Amino acid sequence: MDRTLTSFIAALRTAEVRISPAETLDALSAVELTGYHDREFLKNTLALVLPKTIDEKETFDNTFEEFFKFNDITGQRKTDSEADESDQDSENSGEGTGQSQGLGANRGGRSSKAGAEEAGVIDDEDSTENLGPGPLAEPSSALGVLLMQNDRIELNVQVAGAAKVVKLEDIQVFTQKGLYTRRILEEMGLAELQREINSARTSEDLPVRRLGRELKHRQDWLREQVRDYVEKQFLLYADAHGFRLREELLRKVKLSNIEHRNFRLVQEIVYRMAKKLVALHSRRKKVYKRGVLNVSRTLRKNMSYDGNIFDLHWKSIKVDRPCVYAICDVSGSVSNYARFMLMFLYSLEEVMPKVRSFAFSSDLGEVTELFERNSLEDAIAKTLRDYGGGSTDYGQALIDFRKKCLSDIDNRTTVIILGDARNNYGEAHQQVLKELYEVSKRVIWLNPESRSTWNTGDAIMRKYTPYVHQAEECNSLIHLERVVGNLLRTVQ
């Protein structure tokens, strides 16, 4: 049973619940105590030991339901097969009326619609040869015996066993589903059954032919069952894997190449990255400055030392939060990058110092308020609408920025400029940047183009780079994460 638990934990891990080996051991000892007999009890127990946040608890609930569903179906099946037994009884007593056989086919159909269709087709085929009611011959193949016994619990156990043999848990992409279904069936002895069916159907003996027909129905039913099982396992083990692959890709791909349909996903990734950074940087630094001695507190604190003052206390001053200014080029070529950078900056609200953002293509305007009042998506869309589309003029934008907020910038301010420095052969006004460079703590220039093209055509990075502390290539989520991570380290 330990293997069940470890594979459950593997499934949880695929679903992004972090579980350490120590917690696995805890789970094992907890389950040793509680046992597997009571499903709700087991769930409650594992819910206490394995997931450690509210989000994880939700994922855990879903995964648990999904994972232990198989057992559940067996439980239901028990009643089902009891019904079958009574069916069979009637079959035996009434010497198998055609009705009850039809019922059997329906039963297969009930398990899955596709099965019903198939069964229907075969029924048509069979109707050409009316076998009529009558006794059935004894099946000879092992799987055939099992199918005719209608022992679904045993069948399920066999399916699970075969799945283990063919290593179903290694399934990765959905196209493999058919392959694995086939393999499991083969492992269970499909070939032998097939042979039996074929020989039975061509047999002279009527009961044997009836058996062939019945076996065919049940084989189809079994195939459906196995397909369902594979589907479920795929969702459990592999879907998240594929998802992660896609995510990994999206992190690396150039932001301008991200398709619109993936925006949602990217936003999720950004949010998750931001959360990681938040966790990393949320360790609150002591924002106290040593300055003036707090006399009364010191005296009070040193009473216990017989009035000998050796534990000093200081008046604390809260340090103001530093400010980050983000200036984004939102003209056509760079707008997508701006979108993701703003998304990133504002997802970090919790730990990020105060962010003021500005957007420009030809004229520059402050968009901080837009972000305060609207949801992130709306704000970005509005920014792009209002400021995007013009022809870029970096010189003008810098002058505008100086006019607006040079006086607000002090030696704790970080200025981030996002743009490709393609100035349409306009005036660079790099002396404005120099001014910013002198008064601020850091000026960071993020350029979405690769370094080799920074000075080609109308790009004038070479004029600006002397006046920035750091110039970085930044065109994928990974770059963004790195830049923002560094930023957090320095601004706090």
Next chain:
Amino acid sequence: MCQLSWRSEPLISPVPEQFQSHIGNKQEISIPTSTDANTLTEIQKLAESVDSLKQSFEDHSYICSNQIATAVYLAYHLRKPVLIEGPPGVGKTELAKTTADMFQLPLIRLQCYEGLDEAKAIYEWKYGKQLLYTQVLKETLDEVLQGAQGFAESVNRLHEFGDIFFSQEFMEPRPLLKALQEEDGCVLLIDEVDKSDHEFESLLLEILSDFQVSIPEIGTVKARREPPMVFLTSNNTREISDALKRRCLHLYIPFPDMDLEQRIIHARVPEIPELLRKQLVAFIQELRDMDLKKVPAISETIDWARTLLLLHTESLDPDLVRETLNVILKFQEDIDNINTDIPSITNKAVNA
């Protein structure tokens, strides 16, 4: 019997931590030497199954879900601390208190706050006593050193007396150490652990995983016979570190559903008529679905039930609700927001 004397100790009551230490100073702690075998077997009997625990909680007017009872069950059998999270007022602290009550164990409570350090949580030296004793002993110093030749010999003589000033007698145990020293075990409640600093969390790790603390001057203090049952509560004002979470069972207590809340009210305010109980719970449940700054918790439902009882209410009506709304909603903004909706919500609750 000795359990009873423990229960009358002021330490058990939720006195703020800083006051507790003074109380502790005044009276010598009498550590019960006779072990009460009865209580132990009784605890074992109570903790035999989840259902027996649940029943016993109910007997102590704490209505809990299976999940909560399972948590206590596992905590007892696996000797693991429980980290309880959930919105304020769902009975996180109450769970620890009731557990102590149920098992008849002393409750030792450590209220966390920013700046809490080991001197306040684990132990501190009794500086005053140390100073006093040195003053008193100054006179006898000559006797001790009589006949000693030179500095080296004097120091050697002093060494013979050992580090008396840094022994158990001069140590002031704070809640965590006190919990370890309890002979028959106890319930240790570390309340609002999210309010403490990151450093303090790391301090807790040793206690939580091994039930021991290391004190440089003395060595490692291990739990006596029965390790304490530890409950930590958190309001999620910040993420608790993974290291701490890893060592705990994690219990999330959400707001109760209609049925459970009714039973809670029934247990806590038994005098309230059934009709009114149904209505007020329905009303509160309705409120929780609304967009409010702070949704009412169970404790507020109980308060409201008591208020309505005091006003001899038979059934909810909009005016009454409006007048008593400040019992359940703690922000003027929220009160203003739902003001217009009161008649419709009340109607819904009455007809539910």
